[in-house]
Amino acid sequence: MEFHQADLFEAIADAIGDRVALACGDRRLTFAEMDAEANRLAHHLIAAGVRPGEHVGMQLYNGVEYAAALLATLKIRAVPVNVNYRYVQKELLYLYQDSDIVALLYDAEFDDRVAATAPQAPKLRHLISVGGPGSVPGSVEYEEALAGCSTGRGFPPRSPDDTYIIYTGGTTGMPKGVMWSLRDLFFAFGNPAAPPFSVPQDVVEFARTSGPMIMMTAPPLMHGAAQMATFIAWCMGAAIVYVRKFDADEVWRTIGRERVNSLTVTGDAMAIPMADALERDSYDLSSLITYASTGAILTGAVRDRLQALLPNVMILDRFGSTESGSTAAAVAGSSPEKGLRFSPDVPDVTVLDESLRPVEPGSGVLGQVARTGFIARGYYNDPEKTAKTFPQVDGRRWLLTGDIATVEADGTIAVFGRGSQAINTGGEKVFPEEVEAVLKGHPDVYDAVVTGVPDPRWGSRVAAVVQLYPDRPAPSSEELDAHCRESLSGYKVPRAYAFVPEIVRSPTGKADYRWAKETAAAAG
Template identity: 45%
Template structure:
């Protein structure tokens, strides 16, 4: 064995074959069945020519088949590629092309979206359609049905040896208009993002791959992942659960409704919840406030959040209903994995929290004028950075890789882009993304992408897009618009226009009309002034 995720999950499956592994709605599979079905799918993909290093798109809502597909790819050393199911048209075209997909496993209802972009495919792709109750004609893209694909395949593990240097690529919106594929090796991902197998064991992280068996608890922890599996935070949580031999429950509903979530938690006797910040916390708390005593939830003892702001007030609201609950407010990103959690000593109302400085966790000062990168001193601001178990870089993007993964005093560091400061006690205070990127409910939105669509509207002369504080979503997208002379613009019309070209979460929630947009004499946008206009309105 190596620190390869497929190797280790196979070992877990052999050790606890009869435990429930996955639950999604009415569907349930044991560890034995998960491994068996993933093995069959892996053999099917091989018949379609998928092999070591090939990229396979996963274009699905939460479902058991999603994780079966991930594991199938890992078994044959292929690379699963997460596709945001909210993407349409040009966004979808981009990721199919940029990721060099050779195959795609998708929910049947997405057939028309794939068909509409198929004229731009530069290679022939193998398609596998997962039943979702829709009746879209999959023959138009020559797709095979998922269950039929598995039917005739062997469930024998006769695959070639794998490596801890096999790849996993996670696509993220990041801080640029197009999504970026973060390239991880299995080993680095295991230790940076998956806790090294030590989340549920007093023995701590694994020293060898075989140690994963000794980290399996006698009684499984029932955990629910509330975010879509297409997001890194949820995918990582899913792998942590499976590597520990626990039961992973998925939210099978297409949106997060508090009542529905608590129904699942009660039915499955959930012990631990994984959320993405206040955007998920608010509807969960509202449901509890509006339905006192409706659910029996005394099995819950842990809640973790990552990927977006999880405010202190929302944490306190949960503690009112779950006294003694363990709340983990993690910091990290698709590029960094888990970079620690707030230790409860939040410094300053504007900070997100604090983590401990270490040999592999620091703040880097970038002196652009002098072309120097150095470690920050106490009291200095800089960029939150990580070394050690970090990604290789960005897929098909050497320029962005060079800017993000840098050499400082002979060691390779990842610059997360988050503003941070070294405190006198050696801790690191985080202040959040230092760019203009908008984080709305865990989704990252690049303002210029939305601006380009806005400016294609006949009534819009100029536009800037900013994030304005929102109780539920952390930030909401607001468009500051300068209309053309003699015409007016309305929110409904602007939203209809944007939805033709953008995923729904990128569409402005509000607009502010102004006579003139703030720009410098050179024409560069003044985002600070635009945000002030938006907030004052």
């Protein structure tokens, strides 16, 4: 047995096979049943000609089929690839071709897009439709694919160096495939509360002796955070719970029905509608212990609102990225408005200055958050970006996350924002995250994205794209200006506002800054 997610799952299934592993809608599978379903799909993929090292795409909503596809792909030493189900044909074609997928599982409702795109991807040779028949010649329905396939294993030995790819980004450019070894992935995205694991058998014993906890991830499985939450749950011997598509009311109802103990969301994009739902209706949330945001930080106003609605629940923020794993926890009392401060989980996280040297604690010098040790291998099909993002320093390989920060005297890391999104206005740097957090603190603002637009005098000026609550009086630009000036220096206050019916975000809550810049510029 290796530090390999398929090896670990199989051993855990042998140890606690009758314990529930996954629940979604009206389907509930034990570890033994989940293993059997994944085995059947794995044998089908082998019969379809998928070989070790080849890539298998998943263009699916949340469900048993997505989880089975992840496990089945890993079982045969192939490489899973997440496909954004919101992509249109042009974006899909880029991803199909860039990722070199040879097989694709997709929801039948995406059939039109897949049928228009798949024939243009020369390496894509096998299609499996889920939830109905596909129209692409040669495609096979999921249940038909599994029919007659063995529920047993019989797979060859695996390596902890096998590859896992998570496609991420797309807000400032086309998505990029982040490559991991499975061993590094396991440790980088591990449960920070778990004991250290010296050998794989320690993980199995931890899962066997842990209580039957119930964990839920609200984001889509096409987001790496939801995939990692699934593996974390299984390595704790816990059940993972999904909703097929994010809906705030359905998440709360599912928590009550499944007696969920721990919930993972992605930032304000999920937290705001969930808070709205709590104010409209009541739910049985007596089982819920923790509410954690990963992949995007909760603004202080939203966090405070949630805490008032959930007084007995711990609300947590986690800091990390697809390339670095989960690396730090937010310090109590920090927020984008007041200043984000994080306490690293591991000693391999620091801040490197422009010379790629560690920032002296308390010096106030700005640099990039960086990690060494368990980090991604690089970007698939992009050696130039890999070399830039993963430099070698004194014989050690580092990841530069792009987050601008400094190290405070007590060792905590103060993060200001993403360097790629910083707005240079008259020589002053403005980080959009801080301004967005303040705007979202206004009671009539539902969501906001801040960007820079060209200015003949200052180079760039701060502009805000704002979504208001439709059932509340609309504040004027002057009111928002006065609200911002209570918390922000004058140069950080937006000089222009564009009001829109809905902010464009990815299903994982990430803002589309290209769209925001175009929208703000068009509004003048």
